[in-house]
Amino acid sequence: MILTRRMALLGAGAMLTGCDRLASHDSVRKALFSAENFHRWAQRSLMARDALAQEFSPDQISPIFRANGTANPNTPAYKALWRNGFADWRLAVTGLVERPLSLSLAQLRTLPHREQIPRHDCVEGWSAIGKWRGVPLRTILEGARLRDSVRYLVFRCADDMGGGRPYYESIDLIDAFHPQTILAFALNDAPLTVANGAPVRLRVERQLGYKQAKYLMGIEAVATLDGIGKGKGGFWEDVAGYDWYAGI
Amino acid sequence: MDSPTPTDGITVKRHRLSTRLWHWLNAALLYVLFTSGLGIFNAHPRLYWGQYGANFDHTWLELERFPGWITLPGLYNLAMSRHWHLTAAPIFAFALLFYMLWSLANRHVTRDLAFRRDDLRPRHIWQDIKDHARLRFPTGQAALRYNVLQKASYVGVIFILLPLVILTGLTMAPGMNAAWPWLVDLFGGRQSARSLHFIAAFALAAFFIVHILMVILAGPINEVRSMITGRYRVPEERP
Numbered sequence: 321m322i323l324t325r326r327m328a329l330l331g332a333g334a335m336l337t338g339c340d341r342l343a344s345h346d347s348v349r350k351a352l353f354s355a356e357n358f359h360r361w362a363q364r365s366l367m368a369r370d371a372l373a374q375e376f377s378p379d380q381i382s383p384i385f386r387a388n389g390t391a392n393p394n395t396p397a398y399k400a401l402w403r404n405g406f407a408d409w410r411l412a413v414t415g416l417v418e419r420p421l422s423l424s425l426a427q428l429r430t431l432p433h434r435e436q437i438p439r440h441d442c443v444e445g446w447s448a449i450g451k452w453r454g455v456p457l458r459t460i461l462e463g464a465r466l467r468d469s470v471r472y473l474v475f476r477c478a479d480d481m482g483g484g485r486p487y488y489e490s491i492d493l494i495d496a497f498h499p500q501t502i503l504a505f506a507l508n509d510a511p512l513t514v515a516n517g518a519p520v521r522l523r524v525e526r527q528l529g530y531k532q533a534k535y536l537m538g539i540e541a542v543a544t545l546d547g548i549g550k551g552k553g554g555f556w557e558d559v560a561g562y563d564w565y566a567g568i
Numbered sequence: 569m570d571s572p573t574p575t576d577g578i579t580v581k582r583h584r585l586s587t588r589l590w591h592w593l594n595a596a597l598l599y600v601l602f603t604s605g606l607g608i609f610n611a612h613p614r615l616y617w618g619q620y621g622a623n624f625d626h627t628w629l630e631l632e633r634f635p636g637w638i639t640l641p642g643l644y645n646l647a648m649s650r651h652w653h654l655t656a657a658p659i660f661a662f663a664l665l666f667y668m669l670w671s672l673a674n675r676h677v678t679r680d681l682a683f684r685r686d687d688l689r690p691r692h693i694w695q696d697i698k699d700h701a702r703l704r705f706p707t708g709q710a711a712l713r714y715n716v717l718q719k720a721s722y723v724g725v726i727f728i729l730l731p732l733v734i735l736t737g738l739t740m741a742p743g744m745n746a747a748w749p750w751l752v753d754l755f756g757g758r759q760s761a762r763s764l765h766f767i768a769a770f771a772l773a774a775f776f777i778v779h780i781l782m783v784i785l786a787g788p789i790n791e792v793r794s795m796i797t798g799r800y801r802v803p804e805e806r807p
Contacts, residue, residue, distance in 0.1 A: 333637045336603060340641045343648065352648075355655040359743075362658070367747035374749050376619065386622040439620060439758060441742050443646065444611035446622040447758050526746045561647035567743025568654055 353561070360565040364494070373500055373525035376437045382448040385440075385507060387515035390487065393479035393535050401478075406519040411503070415474075415541035418465035425505065425519050431455045434502050442529040443562065452523050454504035458497050460539070470541040474548055475522050478535035481555055489533040490545055490553040490564075491524055500525040503536065528566035530556050580712065582800030584676065590667045591795055597660040598772065600652055603640035605769055607649030610634055615766055619757035628763070661734045668726070680714060681723055687716040705786050708805040725775055729768055736765035
């Protein structure tokens with residue numbers, strides 16, 4: 321009974337191939353994808369609805385805040401906005417609202433701000449700490465007055481991810497009305513750079529980086545995520561199978 | 569270990585059903601968790617200490633991606649690695665919790681795992697180390713008790729390493745940071761927790777390798793049978 325390296329390799333390989341084959345079955349796949357629901361339920365049972373993500377002190381800020389995903393949307397429409405210092409940019413608040421809004425950057429800046437120094441966690445594993453300033457999403461939603469049927473907010477972005485599919489993300493009302501959920505226009509006391517999502521990006525501090533939609537163009541209040549993209553609630557959820565609930 | 573006074577060569581009941589079930593469940597889950605964990609690690613094969621850490625920050629370890637034969641899935645797929653990992657992790661964590669409580673309740677811990685005064689005498693420990701080094705495995709009555717090195721490794725794994733790997737795993741979840749911020753403080757930051765999670769995973773892999781070696785050297789058929797059926801043949805005393 322001597323286990324050679326070769327046998328071990330073959331054994332490990334065979335078992336892993338077995339796992340991969342297992343995961344191609346619909347029922348197994350479904351089970352693997354539904355763990356997200358358990359984690360969402362467990363985490364939300366363990367925390368108060370408005371429990372805050374940790375905030376840090378200014379001396380704990382990352383020397384360089386790593387930008388990820390799209391570095392520059394580079395579409396003609398975005399370039400035109402950027403050239404003009406985003407003076408013509410408007411954030412459209414639409415969908416199931418009593419009062420659709422179209423907000424300029426100047427208008428956003430006149431609203432009450434929140435400043436926070438949370439940790440940004442990428443799904444890949446790295447973390448960066450930065451100071452964000454922006455308008456609580458709650459303020460905007462109260463201005464637009466959501467209808468009772470609203471369950472999710474969908475964030476439309478300016479970056480084309482290929483094939484004419486712009487980036488999008490969505491959150492539910494628990495996170496939408498959370499005090500740390502803001503539409504950020506400044507990082508570390510400077511206006512957002514293009515790499516970090518200029519002019520405005522979403523911050524949802526209890527979830528991973530792919531929820532922090534950059535280059536915001538519109539917010540749509542919806543009753544269901546069906547029919548939006550492929551129905552999974554976000555670009556990476558649709559394309560790569562990421563969990564919609566990104567608190568894990 | 570419930571049998572009265574066993575003699576050489578006879579078969580006794582060695583492992584309880586709870587231990588056997590937990591053992592094989594763990595074997596499967598740890599396998600899935602380790603390989604899918606390496607798949608997740610491959611997304612950013614760099615480790616840091618402290619609260620934050622990304623490409624511009626100081627690392628203590630930078631690796632190449634782990635090869636496909638040891639990752640789950642075999643082809644890099646972060647989403648699938650995470651699905652496997654996050655499905656197996658809660659089952660693994662609750663199984664450990666139940667096993668701990670059950671083993672305290674049925675006195676497995678106090679009867680079989682707790683150190684006796686004798687165990688901890690330096691001479692006794694030294695003797696045990698020498699016996700292990702010479703591959704002289706206990707026979708007769710002595711084979712039915714865990715020796716001090718075995719106790720130390722089982723207690724270390726069950727009460728230190730497994731809780732550590734679970735808690736550091738939880739610490740990496742941003743949602744858990746809002747629910748239990750003390751976890752981040754306990755480990756000195758999310759990136760420290762990530763590093764400790766990695767170290768604990770490899771410590772478990774090392775335990776696995778030594779464990780398999782010991783089983784092979786001590787008589788694999790008898791050992792594996794005792795973990796499946798619970799029946800163990802007591803090795804005969806040396807002449």
